[in-house]
Amino acid sequence: NAGVTQTPKFQVLKTGQSMTLQCAQDMNHEYMSWYRQDPGMGLRLIHYSVGAGITDQGEVPNGYNVSRSTTEDFPLRLLSAAPSQTSVYFCASRQTALNTEAFFGQGTRLTVV
Amino acid sequence: GDSVTQMEGPVTLSEEAFLTINCTYTATGYPSLFWYVQYPGEGLQLLLKATKADDKGSNKGFEATYRKETTSFHLEKGSVQVSDSAVYFCAHLYSGAGSYQLTFGKGTKLSVIP
Numbered sequence: 001n002a003g004v005t006q007t008p009k010f011q012v013l014k015t016g017q018s019m020t021l022q023c024a025q026d027m028n029h030e031y032m033s034w035y036r037q038d039p040g041m042g043l044r045l046i047h048y049s050v051g052a053g054i055t056d057q058g059e060v061p062n063g064y065n066v067s068r069s070t071t072e073d074f075p076l077r078l079l080s081a082a083p084s085q086t087s088v089y090f091c092a093s094r095q096t097a098l099n100t101e102a103f104f105g106q107g108t109r110l111t112v113v
Numbered sequence: 114g115d116s117v118t119q120m121e122g123p124v125t126l127s128e129e130a131f132l133t134i135n136c137t138y139t140a141t142g143y144p145s146l147f148w149y150v151q152y153p154g155e156g157l158q159l160l161l162k163a164t165k166a167d168d169k170g171s172n173k174g175f176e177a178t179y180r181k182e183t184t185s186f187h188l189e190k191g192s193v194q195v196s197d198s199a200v201y202f203c204a205h206l207y208s209g210a211g212s213y214q215l216t217f218g219k220g221t222k223l224s225v226i227p
Contacts, residue, residue, distance in 0.1 A: 004156070033215075042202065042219035043157075058214070090156055097213040100145050100164065100206060104156030 002026050006091050006105035013081040013112045021076040021108050023091030031097045032074040033058070034066065036087040037107070043090065049074055050097050081112045115140045119203045119218035126193055126225050134188040134221045136177075136203035144205040146170075146179055146186040151200045151220070160188075160201070193225045 007022045025032065033048035045058030049068040063085060065077040074093075078085060091105040120135040138144065145164045149157040161170030166181035175190045186203060203218040 035217075040219060043217040045214060045216075048214070092157075092215075100147070100162055101159050102149075102157075102215055104158065106154075106156045 004091055004093055004103050004105040006089075006108050008108060009106065011108060011110050013078070013110065015081060015083060015112060017078075017081050019078050019081065021078075021089055021091075021110070023074045023076065023105060024072050025074075025091075025093040025103070026072065027093065027095070027103065028071060029093035029095050029103075030071070031095070032068065032091065032093045033102075034064070034074070034076045035090045035092065036060065036085075037090060038087050046076065046089075078110075081110075083112045086110060086112045115144070115205070115207045115216060117203050117205055117216055117218040119201075119221055121219070121221065123222040123224060126223070128195055128225055128227050129192045130225075132188070132190040132193045132197075132223070134201055134203075134223070136186045136188065136218060138184050138186065138203075138205050140184075140205060140207050142207065143181070144207040146177070147204040147206070147215075148175070148177055148186070148188050149202045149204060149217070151202065153199070157202060193223070195225045195227055198223055198225045 004025045030051045034046040035043040047066040049055045089108045092102045094102045117138045147162045148160040150160045151157045161172040163170040163179035169178045177188045200220045200222045202220045
């Protein structure tokens with residue numbers, strides 16, 4: 001009964017380093033997305049995918065890449081980390097783009113120093 | 114553009130007090146509306162939803178009614194408990210450029226004291 005699983009839970013990076021945040025769901029959902037949560041800003045959409053092989057940009061895509069080679073996995077890549085990317089990152093999925101309920105992972109707290 | 118605006122917090126209430134968290138939206142068309150709750154250290158989880166005008170969503174003693182005339186979806190609970198302490202997010206699901214995006218308000222932190 002895993003739902004949406006994100007790893008790691010915490011990460012500290014140095015400026016300029018790259019890393020991948022992992023997200024996996026076991027509900028066979030077509031739609032997956034990444035948000036970042038910052039104080040006073042709510043959740044902002046980074047990238048999303050409506051199915052395997054299809055991705056698109058959200059509100060704040062710069063500095064991030066995604067791919068969707070399988071239905072289950074939707075990794076988020078930071079190409080060259082910057083302090084402005086210090087945030088809490090949430091992966092979410094829902095059955096299709098039209099379905100309403102989104103299921104969230106527990107988040108990854110990233111600090112870039 | 115389409116957006117969600119909710120009252121800023123933090124909100125501190127005594128146990129058994131009445132809760133209202135205001136939420137208004139702007140959207141083209143008729144979006145579905147949601148309240149999500151985030152407990153400390155966790156991801157968001159759906160609290161309630163309404164998909165058309167005049168619908169009332171309810172769960173765990175919380176209620177919200179989809180008011181098209183005032184473009185609002187205010188969250189209410191008659192008697193809060195300490196366990197309701199969390200951050201509450203209003204959200205809508207709208208269609209833009211052929212894709213359905215879930216857009217969130219900035220969140221309202223609720224603290225309930227015994």
